[in-house]
Amino acid sequence: MDIEIYYFSGTGNSLHIAEEIGKRIAGTKLIPIVSLLNRNIIETDAELVGFVFPIHLAMSPVPVREFLGKLDIKSAEYVFAVATRAGSQHRAFIDLENILKKKGKVLDSYFSLNMASNDPKFEDWQPATDEEIADLEAEVQNKLDSIQKVILNREKNREKDTNFTTPLPAFSILSMLLPFLNRFYDVEFYSNSKCAGCGTCEKVCLSGKVKMVNEKPVWQEDVQCFYCDACLNYCPEQAVQIGSNRFLKSYTEENGRYSHPYATADDIAGQK
Numbered sequence: 001m002d003i004e005i006y007y008f009s010g011t012g013n014s015l016h017i018a019e020e021i022g023k024r025i026a027g028t029k030l031i032p033i034v035s036l037l038n039r040n041i042i043e044t045d046a047e048l049v050g051f052v053f054p055i056h057l058a059m060s061p062v063p064v065r066e067f068l069g070k071l072d073i074k075s076a077e078y079v080f081a082v083a084t085r086a087g088s089q090h091r092a093f094i095d096l097e098n099i100l101k102k103k104g105k106v107l108d109s110y111f112s113l114n115m116a117s118n119d120p121k122f123e124d125w126q127p128a129t130d131e132e133i134a135d136l137e138a139e140v141q142n143k144l145d146s147i148q149k150v151i152l153n154r155e156k157n158r159e160k161d162t163n164f165t166t167p168l169p170a171f172s173i174l175s176m177l178l179p180f181l182n183r184f185y186d187v188e189f190y191s192n193s194k195c196a197g198c199g200t201c202e203k204v205c206l207s208g209k210v211k212m213v214n215e216k217p218v219w220q221e222d223v224q225c226f227y228c229d230a231c232l233n234y235c236p237e238q239a240v241q242i243g244s245n246r247f248l249k250s251y252t253e254e255n256g257r258y259s260h261p262y263a264t265a266d267d268i269a270g271q272k
């Protein structure tokens with residue numbers, strides 16, 4: 001059986017899930033989405049095709065939608081998606097279904113997994129403790145066992161969470177407004193005086209927005225940020241910050257940082 005999983009991950013949660021599914025289903029090929037974005041058409045000849053990615057702003061990340069738009073997926077007999085998230089409702093699967101529909105395909109199954117938050121801009125946010133991560137991981141492992149069975153049996157499984165309705169009801173006002181609202185998400189990053197000029201932010205930046213200039217990071221204005229927060233979370237000095245603006249008060253100067261315990265900066269950079 002030919003199975004390909006295309007993944008995107010800013011801080012390693014989704015990378016971990018892609019790898020775990022890979023371990024459970026022999027012959028799975030893991031392919032980083034970012035490595036393919038410079039192509040006009042992306043071809044797959046796999047029978048089973050999956051997507052693993054984090055939820056960003058209650059949707060799928062921009063690069064995931066861009067990738068899917070370019071994907072020639074004619075060969076796929078079964079298509080699935082797994083979203084990792086910090087626990088809130090989302091409409092990511094509606095986005096994916098809409099893109100797939102234009103290609104004459106359906107999303108046969110989809111699942112959401114609760115993992116630690118990697119978004120430190122909020123007041124009183126703190127990175128998950130080792131104990132919290134272990135509890136989340138235990139739930140994830142259980143759920144991955146059922147996900148494995150669903151995929152191998154090629155079952156239709158449009159998941160309804162126990163705690164959440166997933167995805168957001170397609171025709172709720174909020175759900176319909178989200179793609180529009182997301183266009184206004186425009187946070188700015190900067191580095192403070194703790195910056196040691198090591199270049200980790202440039203290394204992990206998946207969009208190519210961060211460039212080191214005179215040993216300091218510069219976020220290029222003409223490059224679209226993927227908002228994966230890798231630069232923020234992997235900076236060894238916690239020097240990278242999100243600035244406040246008129247819509248958002250950012251607390252990154254006060255808060256800690258998160259990256260998945262098994263995912264190094266090299267693992268994240270390896271997606272490019």
Ligand SMILES: Cc1cc2nc3c(=O)[nH]c(=O)nc-3n(C[C@H](O)[C@H](O)[C@H](O)COP(=O)(O)O)c2cc1C
Nearest residue numbers: 010011012013014054055057058085086087088118
């Ligand atoms: C900019 C941004 C927006 C996010 N929005 C959401 C959200 O709407 N709902 C949610 O549950 N988690 C949200 N998260 C949390 C991530 O989805 C979650 O931590 C995910 O597992 C990170 O995966 P990764 O390490 O593979 O990037 C957001 C994270 C970032 C950086």
